[in-house]
Amino acid sequence: xxxxxxxxxxxxxxxxxxxxxxxxxxxxxxxxxxxxxxxxxxxxxxxxxxxxxxxxxxxxxxxxxxxxxxxxxxxxxxxxxxxxxxxxxxxxxxxxxxxxxxxxxxxxxxxxxxxxxxxxxxxxxxxxxxxxxxxxxxxxxxxxxxxxxxxxxxxxxxxxxxxxxxxxxxxxxxxxxxxxx
Amino acid sequence: xxxxxxxxxxxxxxxxxxxxxxxxxxxxxxxxxxxxxxxxxxxxxxxxxxxxxxxxxxxxxxxxxxxxxxxxxxxxxxxxxxxxxxxxxxxxxxxxxxxxxxxxxxxxxxxxxxxxxxxxxxxxxxxxxxxxxxxxxxxxxxxxxxxxxxxxxxxxxxxxxxxxxxxxxxxxxxxxxxx
Amino acid sequence: xxxxxxxxxxxxxxxxxxxxxxxxxxxxxxxxxxxxxxxxxxxxxxxxxxxxxxxxxxxxxxxxxxxxxxxxxxxxxxxxxxxxxxxxxxxxxxxxxxxxxxxxxxxxxxxxxxxxxxxxxxxxxxxxxxxxxxxxxxxxxxxxxxxxxxxxxxxxxxxxxxxxxxxxxx
Numbered sequence: 002x003x004x005x006x007x008x009x010x011x012x013x014x015x016x017x018x019x020x021x022x023x024x025x026x027x028x029x030x031x032x033x034x035x036x037x038x039x040x041x042x043x044x045x046x047x048x049x050x051x052x053x054x055x056x057x058x059x060x061x062x063x064x065x066x067x068x069x070x071x072x073x074x075x076x077x078x079x080x081x082x083x084x085x086x087x088x089x090x091x092x093x094x095x096x097x098x099x100x101x102x103x104x105x106x107x108x109x110x111x112x113x114x115x116x117x118x119x120x121x122x123x124x125x126x127x128x129x130x131x132x133x134x135x136x137x138x139x140x141x142x143x144x145x146x147x148x149x150x151x152x153x154x155x156x157x158x159x160x161x162x163x164x165x166x167x168x169x170x171x172x173x174x175x176x177x178x179x180x181x182x
Numbered sequence: 183x184x185x186x187x188x189x190x191x192x193x194x195x196x197x198x199x200x201x202x203x204x205x206x207x208x209x210x211x212x213x214x215x216x217x218x219x220x221x222x223x224x225x226x227x228x229x230x231x232x233x234x235x236x237x238x239x240x241x242x243x244x245x246x247x248x249x250x251x252x253x254x255x256x257x258x259x260x261x262x263x264x265x266x267x268x269x270x271x272x273x274x275x276x277x278x279x280x281x282x283x284x285x286x287x288x289x290x291x292x293x294x295x296x297x298x299x300x301x302x303x304x305x306x307x308x309x310x311x312x313x314x315x316x317x318x319x320x321x322x323x324x325x326x327x328x329x330x331x332x333x334x335x336x337x338x339x340x341x342x343x344x345x346x347x348x349x350x351x352x353x354x355x356x357x358x359x360x361x
Numbered sequence: 362x363x364x365x366x367x368x369x370x371x372x373x374x375x376x377x378x379x380x381x382x383x384x385x386x387x388x389x390x391x392x393x394x395x396x397x398x399x400x401x402x403x404x405x406x407x408x409x410x411x412x413x414x415x416x417x418x419x420x421x422x423x424x425x426x427x428x429x430x431x432x433x434x435x436x437x438x439x440x441x442x443x444x445x446x447x448x449x450x451x452x453x454x455x456x457x458x459x460x461x462x463x464x465x466x467x468x469x470x471x472x473x474x475x476x477x478x479x480x481x482x483x484x485x486x487x488x489x490x491x492x493x494x495x496x497x498x499x500x501x502x503x504x505x506x507x508x509x510x511x512x513x514x515x516x517x518x519x520x521x522x523x524x525x526x527x528x529x530x531x
Contacts, residue, residue, distance in 0.1 A: 021366035022356060023187040025531040028393075049192070049354060050218065054394055054528070056470035056479065079305075079313040081250030083430035083493075085441030091250035093311050110497055113469040113479035119220040119284045125350045126220070129284040131305035131315070135481060135495030139426035140443045144495045146250070146315045146430075148305035154280060172475045176393055176530035178367070180218075182192050182354045186526060187368040213373075213524065214398060245487040248432035258491070260434025290400045290463050291522055297460035299400075301483050301491075317432075317493055319485020321460050358398075360373040360524040 022181040024048070029175045031057075035168035041177045042159040046122040049182020051157070053116040055100075055134075055175040058108045061167035063100040067128065067151050068159050073097065080147035083135075098149035100162065102136050108170055110138035120182075122156040188212070188357050195351040199224065201342020202334040203353035210293040210327055212357030217289070219269075219333055220282045221351035227274040229306060229314060232285065234268035235332040235340045236298060236322045247302070247318035252311050265337050266322070269304045271314035275348075278309040282351065287320070292328040297321060331355065365531060371395075373524040379404055379516040383509040385525050390472035390503050392527030397450070397466040399484075402518035403511040405455045410462060410489060411515075414447040416508045417478070417498050421446050424499040431492040448496040451484025453511055456518060462486045472503040 026048075029039045044051070066076075073096035080101050081091040102112050114134030120126055128151040135144035151157075162175065169175075190212075193203050203219065223230035243266045250256035251271075261267055272283040284307075289300040302318035333353055336343030369392075374383055388395070401413055423444040430439050442449065451464035464484035471478060478498040485491035498504075507525075511517055 021185040021187055021368060022189040023366065023368040023528075025365050025367050025529060028530040049352075054467075054469065054530075056473075058476045077307060077309045077313070079250070079252040079307065079315060081248070081256040081315055081430075081437075083428055083439035085428050085439055087439060089248070089250065089256035089430055089437045089439055091252055091254055091256050093252035093313065095309075109477050109499070111470070111476050111479040113467070113481050113495065115467060115481065117284065117286070119218055120282070120352055123350065125280070126282045127278065127280040127307075129220070129282060129305055129307045131284040131286075131303065133303065133481060133483070133493070135428060136479070137426050137428045137441075137495045137497040139497065139499065140441070142426075142428040142441070142495065142497075144428045144430055144439070144493060146248075146303070146305075146317055146493070148284070148307050148313065148315050150278070150281060150307035150309060150313075152278070152280070152309060172473060174393070174470055174473075174530070178528075178530075180187075180356075181189050182352070185366070186370050243487075246432055246434045246485065246489070246491045248430065248437040248491055248493075250437075256430075256432075256437040258432025258434055258437040262488075288398075288463075288465055290398050294400075294522075296400070296520075299461050299463045299486055301463060301465055301485060303483065317430075317483065317491055319487050319489075319491035321487025323460065358368075358526075360370050 024179050026177045026179050031169050031173040033171050035170045037168050038161055038163040039175045040161050044158050046156050048179030050180040051118045051121045052178040055114040057112045057169050057173035059170040061164045064163050065098040066161045067157050075152045077150040080145055083144040100132055101145050101147050102134050102143055106136050106138040110136055112136045124154050127152050186359050190355045190357050192354040195347050195349050197349050199346035199348045201346050202332050204332045205355045206330045208329045213360040214358040215289040215292045216356040217287045219285050219353040221347045222273040222282045223335055223345050224348055225274045225345045228276045229271040230274035232269035232272045233334045233337055234266040236328055237330045238340050240264040242323040245320040247316050249316040252313050266320045268302050270316055271306050273306050281307050295325045297323045367529045369527050371525045371527050376519050376521045378519050381516050383517055383523055385507040388505045393530040394528045395468040395471050396526040398524045399464040400461045400522040401453045402521050403453045403515050404518050405515040410452045410454050411512055413450040413453040414510045415450045416447050417504045418506050427494050427496045429494045431490050433490055449494055451482050474503055
């Protein structure tokens with residue numbers, strides 16, 4: 002083998018796929034009355050990455066939990082937010098994983114979010130979640146880039162999004178996609 | 183239904199790590215490229231930059247990015263020179279153990295004749311107040327079709343230098359087709 | 362759980378001549394989200410880029426608004442636009458530029474007929490600005506048409522590229 006073995010990796014996987022690598026796994030559409038949680042369960046481990054694409058006519062802090070792990074100290078959250086003027090504030094919170102857009106914007110101004118988790122099925126890595134989301138209500142609103150950490154080397158097999166003191170309103174829709182690797 | 187979003191190649195660092203992920207001989211048959219990578223470096227720091235090189239070139243890069251560190255206000259940085267700061271703050275060895283960054287670039291029209299603009303979005307997590315999210319706009323001022331993309335640990339060497347991406351670091355190259 | 366390949370090209374334009382408007386029409390309602398990738402130039406002279414505008418379903422009334430974050434290499438700031446007559450899909454390079462702005466535009470739940478429409482945008486050019494936007498179109502109509510224009514009397518330049526993809530949820 003070349004002397005530079007292990008120095009750099011060069012297109013070694015041979016994954017010359019012929020089918021689409023982007024697949025829909027499951028969707029939750031919220032009906033009348035709303036719901037306080039969105040659950041994706043039995044997530045297959047056969048993809049490399051997950052993407053959640055969400056739309057909700059009402060915004061509120063959304064908590065995110067994986068595999069039923071409710072141990073708060075296993076989570077961490079960081080963010081930056083644009084609020085329509087001035088600088089972008091940045092912050093963090095321990096013991097939580099948020100999808101951060103807050104509520105109070107009215108049911109007509111929909112939240113849009115795209116959340117990406119790379120190597121979600123890894124059994125050697127903690128899980129870093131990247132989120133891009135926002136809501137604009139014609140004179141108010143927020144635009145976030147945020148990240149979360151789930152400190153577990155377990156493969157993600159379930160995801161629960163939940164709101165406290167608020168619901169995901171009717172017509173909310175959250176779709177889970179898998180991206181092959 | 184046409185296959186639009188297709189894995190071209192992927193790579194995982196084995197024991198001992200690697201100094202770069204080097205995607206070569208990229209076919210020109212797609213429209214856009216998407217590169218996703220989840221890495222951790224052995225640099226003794228909380229954060230370590232990942233550098234991108236196009237076609238092995240070490241000239242004509244310029245970029246702007248927004249970066250937030252978990253406190254205060256986000257700021258914006260710029261660079262120009264011999265590399266792309268595609269993930270300006272990835273995980274270094276002093277970040278929380280087992281945490282790997284979540285990074286992505288999107289390169290439209292990579293085989294066309296325009297200068298190559300590409301967008302980056304990154305998250306580096308750490309169980310502490312300081313961690314980083316960033317959003318970048320990058321430009322390689324060269325009209326050549328892209329046939330090689332390298333993610334490197336070095337600002338001076340395409341194939342990496344003293345630092346390594348640690349075992350379990352991964353990189354994935356996708357093609358998006360508008361055919 | 363059902364699974365299915367998705368991420369489908371709907372239509373694509375590489376302009377062979379300067380155009381005042383680039384139109385995606387008769388957009389099917391069968392997807393969940395749309396993704397538009399734009400590599401645009403304008404015919405505007407001078408040294409400044411400007412805004413790539415979008416109107417939905419021929420609506421040119423003041424039914425659009427946005428919240429924006431952008432960085433110029435020194436400062437990261439936020440802005441807001443209200444009661445606008447168009448959505449902002451990022452910036453577009455002037456005619457003399459050698460590099461395009463690029464925009465990645467996500468039109469989320471575009472075909473719902475019960476709520477307003479929310480659009481996330483990331484765009485930038487390495488020697489100018491990096492930007493992210495959330496736009497709202499205050500209409501409960503499904504988006505079936507997108508008109509892209511440049512502000513002022515300028516046009517979208519020959520060679521600009523726009524591709525629309527559909528993503529279908531299970």
